[in-house]
Amino acid sequence: MRFNDAAVGFVFILIAAAMIAMTFSFPAFPGQQYGPSLFPRIIGAGIIGCSALLIVRGFREHAAGGRWLQREDWTGVPRRVASFALMLGAMAFYVVASEPLGFIPCAFLIQLVLFLWFGVRPVTAVVVAVVMTGLVHWFFSSLMRVPLPRGVLDSVL
Amino acid sequence: MTAIATAFGLVFDPYVLAVIMGSAVFGMFVGAMPGLTATMATALLVPVTFFMSPVPALGAIVTATAMAIFAGDIPAAMLRMPGTPASAAYADESYEMTKKGQLDLCMGVNLVFSVLGGIFGVLILIVLAPVLAEVAINFSSFEYFWLACLGLTCAVFIGTGDPLKGLLSLFIGLAIGCIGIDPAAGQPRFTFGNVDLLSGINFIPTLIGMFAVSELLRGAVTMEKAGMMVQQTVGNMFAGLGAVARKYWMNFIRGSVIGTVIGALPGAGADIAAWVSYAVSKKLSKEPEKFGTGHIEGIVDSTSANNSALGGAWIPALVFGIPGDSITAIVIGVLYMKGMNPGPTVFLQTPELIYAVFIIFILANLLMFPLGWAAIKSAKQILRVPRNILLPIILIFCMVGSFAMTNSLYGVVLMVVMGLFGWLLEEHGIPVAPLILGLVLGEMLEQNFMSSMIKANGSFIGFLDRPIAGTLGVLTMLLWGGMLWKALPFGRRQPAAA
Numbered sequence: 118m119r120f121n122d123a124a125v126g127f128v129f130i131l132i133a134a135a136m137i138a139m140t141f142s143f144p145a146f147p148g149q150q151y152g153p154s155l156f157p158r159i160i161g162a163g164i165i166g167c168s169a170l171l172i173v174r175g176f177r178e179h180a181a182g183g184r185w186l187q188r189e190d191w192t193g194v195p196r197r198v199a200s201f202a203l204m205l206g207a208m209a210f211y212v213v214a215s216e217p218l219g220f221i222p223c224a225f226l227i228q229l230v231l232f233l234w235f236g237v238r239p240v241t242a243v244v245v246a247v248v249m250t251g252l253v254h255w256f257f258s259s260l261m262r263v264p265l266p267r268g269v270l271d272s273v274l
Numbered sequence: 275m276t277a278i279a280t281a282f283g284l285v286f287d288p289y290v291l292a293v294i295m296g297s298a299v300f301g302m303f304v305g306a307m308p309g310l311t312a313t314m315a316t317a318l319l320v321p322v323t324f325f326m327s328p329v330p331a332l333g334a335i336v337t338a339t340a341m342a343i344f345a346g347d348i349p350a351a352m353l354r355m356p357g358t359p360a361s362a363a364y365a366d367e368s369y370e371m372t373k374k375g376q377l378d379l380c381m382g383v384n385l386v387f388s389v390l391g392g393i394f395g396v397l398i399l400i401v402l403a404p405v406l407a408e409v410a411i412n413f414s415s416f417e418y419f420w421l422a423c424l425g426l427t428c429a430v431f432i433g434t435g436d437p438l439k440g441l442l443s444l445f446i447g448l449a450i451g452c453i454g455i456d457p458a459a460g461q462p463r464f465t466f467g468n469v470d471l472l473s474g475i476n477f478i479p480t481l482i483g484m485f486a487v488s489e490l491l492r493g494a495v496t497m498e499k500a501g502m503m504v505q506q507t508v509g510n511m512f513a514g515l516g517a518v519a520r521k522y523w524m525n526f527i528r529g530s531v532i533g534t535v536i537g538a539l540p541g542a543g544a545d546i547a548a549w550v551s552y553a554v555s556k557k558l559s560k561e562p563e564k565f566g567t568g569h570i571e572g573i574v575d576s577t578s579a580n581n582s583a584l585g586g587a588w589i590p591a592l593v594f595g596i597p598g599d600s601i602t603a604i605v606i607g608v609l610y611m612k613g614m615n616p617g618p619t620v621f622l623q624t625p626e627l628i629y630a631v632f633i634i635f636i637l638a639n640l641l642m643f644p645l646g647w648a649a650i651k652s653a654k655q656i657l658r659v660p661r662n663i664l665l666p667i668i669l670i671f672c673m674v675g676s677f678a679m680t681n682s683l684y685g686v687v688l689m690v691v692m693g694l695f696g697w698l699l700e701e702h703g704i705p706v707a708p709l710i711l712g713l714v715l716g717e718m719l720e721q722n723f724m725s726s727m728i729k730a731n732g733s734f735i736g737f738l739d740r741p742i743a744g745t746l747g748v749l750t751m752l753l754w755g756g757m758l759w760k761a762l763p764f765g766r767r768q769p770a771a772a
Binding site: 118119120122125129133136139140143144146149150151152153155156157160161163164167168170171174191197198200201203204205207208209211212215216220224227228231232235236237241245249250253257261262263264265 | 322325438439441442445446448449452456458459461463464487490491494495496497660662663665666667669670671673674677678681683686687689690693694701702703704720723724727728732
């Protein structure tokens with residue numbers, strides 16, 4: 118999925134303008150013209166400069182027959198769009214559910230669902246999901262002492 | 275002398291050696307899998323190395339990347355799919371050799387010249403780094419400011435096909451680097467009252483997002499295309515190698531020199547080194563018409579170049595704290611997190627650490643020989659690991675790794691956001707490597723800029739007053755002028771690079 122360069126430039130100009138606007142609330146130091154706001158302003162100006170050039174380029178491209186939105190093949194295949202969404206969904210699920218459920222159930226579920234979706238045989242999927250969840254938990258939690266959320270298994274672990 | 279002895283003691287510790295061995299196998303595997311890059315290997319390793327002391331941490335990264343860059347050659351020759359972008363330059367050539375039945379020779383050349391090229395790059399690093407460090411010790415904030423500017427400019431100018439988008443990416447990285455407490459005055463910026471953002475954008479979840487998660491998103495939609503079956507078996511790789519070495523030893527030297535130099539240039543790494551040296555090889559060859567038909571000559575050049583680039587990239591990283599490629603950018607981020615400021619003072623204060631890096635580098639390249647041989651022999655099995663099992667596992671690693679960096683979900687959220695953002699950027703032809711460089715160097719750049727401003731009392735002339743600073747400054751501004759000319763719509767247009 119690819120928007121025309123002009124659209125990209127436009128978005129970044131907005132972001133940079135907001136960034137520069139925010140620098141006006143930073144305190145200035147008495148007797149100095151260069152405080153915490155100087156560097157972000159220079160960068161913001163740089164982003165605006167680049168974006169302006171991108172907009173010019175985008176319009177030329179459009180005039181030469183380019184599309185505003187170039188869609189790639191996979192966006193027309195529902196299954197692939199679903200694969201993409203599922204990958205993102207798995208991460209969102211972890212963010213939402215890992216605290217209440219705990220790492221082990223979450224990691225197991227995410228792997229199992231993704232394996233099955235991508236066509237791994239069920240038996241293999243379950244075995245690999247169990248083994249990998251165990252390995253990762255052992256390595257990070259026991260060896261590296263990372264406080265992975267325990268969730269529902271709190272009393273067992 | 276004692277520092278060298280200490281360094282040997284540090285490296286030849288059973289724990290460190292085990293880490294090196296483990297990361298070597300890991301690097302081989304990641305490099306050999308098409309779609310998983312050396313940078314991704316580093317990004318996935320960092321959360322693990324975070325909990326180690328500096329020597330094993332650096333050892334793991336050095337070894338894994340060296341192995342990955344070599345291992346990328348294996349699927350390039352067997353499947354015409356480069357395992358890492360660094361092997362892309364000669365993937366077609368290698369595959370043509372395979373079709374001609376010369377897979378054995380091709381693999382042998384790739385292995386031997388990768389090892390030799392790697393060692394060449396390290397030797398240059400060993401010779402040059404301490405010399406440069408002695409010069410760099412006299413640098414003040416002015417020199418560092420210009421050096422950082424020059425480095426970042428090179429990253430955009432050389433490292434990307436589209437300088438305008440590269441520059442935009444760099445500015446975005448610098449802007450992201452502004453989030454958090456500003457280094458000069460301690461003023462919170464762009465934090466929106468969020469406590470997590472006060473400490474700045476954590477570098478490693480960003481890295482994992484940009485280099486690994488975005489790759490997973492791309493991988494998810496191309497899952498069905500992955501039909502990888504290796505038919506060939508590799509016999510004696512070393513037959514005929516002597517003849518190649520005698521005929522093309524100049525190519526090896528040339529490739530290694532080009533590789534080291536390009537590696538040392540900020541922003542350009544092993545992949546660009548391979549492309550450039552392949553092109554040079556073709557241009558200077560006595561038989562350029564044979565290139566592309568399965569001719570070994572260009573492979574000698576470029577397979578030496580991409581491995582020597584790794585050593586080269588460490589020169590500016592160790593001496594100035596300015597990364598030579600995206601991998602050393604990660605290393606510098608790691609060093610900062612460990613409370614060590616890379617730069618010439620490290621050579622004075624902890625020389626044993628520098629020597630340890632040298633020793634590990636040589637060790638890794640020597641280790642590449644047997645391990646590479648084993649990897650080639652077992653390529654059939656390695657390449658059979660299906661991607662539909664691999665990608666979900668990598669996803670779990672990414673999430674746990676990001677979590678471990680902040681010990682909170684903030685890391686994971688940051689990783690997801692940056693992953694999606696990185697994916698979007700790359701979809702629009704905006705490279706993410708300059709962004710990472712900007713993020714790493716942003717704070718140093720601003721700190722040196724602000725203290726220079728204060729020292730010079732706000733006058734820009736002060737930035738050019740000192741001889742070295744002046745030279746660097748003029749050089750940087752010349753480069754900027756050239757870039758502006760190229761980027762402007764009415765300037766000379768180069769044909770759009772793919």
